[in-house]
Amino acid sequence: MGASHNARVPTAPSSDNADDADETLMQRFAAGDMGAFDTLYGRHELAVWRFVYRSVKVQAVADDLLQDVWFAVARSAGGYQATARFRTWLFTLAHNRLVDHLRTARQHLSLDANDDTERSLADTLAADSGFGPVRQLQSREQAAALIAAVEQLPFEQREAFLLQAEGDLSVQEIAQATGVTFETAKSRLRYARASLRQHLQEFA
Numbered sequence: 001m002g003a004s005h006n007a008r009v010p011t012a013p014s015s016d017n018a019d020d021a022d023e024t025l026m027q028r029f030a031a032g033d034m035g036a037f038d039t040l041y042g043r044h045e046l047a048v049w050r051f052v053y054r055s056v057k058v059q060a061v062a063d064d065l066l067q068d069v070w071f072a073v074a075r076s077a078g079g080y081q082a083t084a085r086f087r088t089w090l091f092t093l094a095h096n097r098l099v100d101h102l103r104t105a106r107q108h109l110s111l112d113a114n115d116d117t118e119r120s121l122a123d124t125l126a127a128d129s130g131f132g133p134v135r136q137l138q139s140r141e142q143a144a145a146l147i148a149a150v151e152q153l154p155f156e157q158r159e160a161f162l163l164q165a166e167g168d169l170s171v172q173e174i175a176q177a178t179g180v181t182f183e184t185a186k187s188r189l190r191y192a193r194a195s196l197r198q199h200l201q202e203f204a
Contacts, residue, residue, distance in 0.1 A: 022086035030077040041070060044087065048094050051166040054150060055098055055159060065101060069094045084176065091167045092177040095159070102155075149199035157192035160185055 020028075020036070022043070028036035048069055053062035072093045080089070150158060156178075163169045163177060175185035 023082040026077065026080050026086050027082065030080055037074070040073075040086070044090055045070075047166050047168070048090065051091065051094055051162050052098055054162050054166070055155075056101065057151070061101070065094075065097055068097050072097065085173065087167065088169060088173040088176060091163055091169060091173075094167075095163070095177050098159075145200060146196070149196045152199070153192050153195055157188045157195070160188040161192040161196070164189060 020039070022040060025033075025036040025040050029040065045066070049062055049066045052065040052069070053059065056062055056065065069090070073090065076093070150161065153161065159178065160174050163174045164171075167173075167177075169177060171186050171189065172182055174189070175182045178185065180188075
């Protein structure tokens, strides 16, 4: 489901499905339309990979988890119900797979990011109008400082932050994906952002 590479490039969606909603595509895939799956994969592969990569911090592990997530999508297609955004459902699968991995692999993992992956997260966060200092990131040094600050967040805060920054999930969707209350998800985001602002004060 996609080869490992440093600066990941999403698969091009099928032109036949380009304008269809994610939920419609998932239902079409469940009915046997493989082109619909290819379009979903092309739309969301990169965001899911960034989310798991920023959580485990090792590219090979992130690649394996990405594959596991999309296998889970395929396995679950028959029972899929469009009761929430497809993206929320997808990142719930990613969260569950990540938790399983961390539960069975209690080991220290080091970050080995290159310029492209550093800039990818910085660029993603730059579009988030609720995180002012990040919009001013302009150099590799600043991007590296952001990555380091995200790395230092407690897991729950980092996950909530990345689900919003990379997954484009709302607070309610983060709560749903991680199995916590709205207030808990909101609190984790608030603490994460406060910590990141403190670490990035020199770039404000």
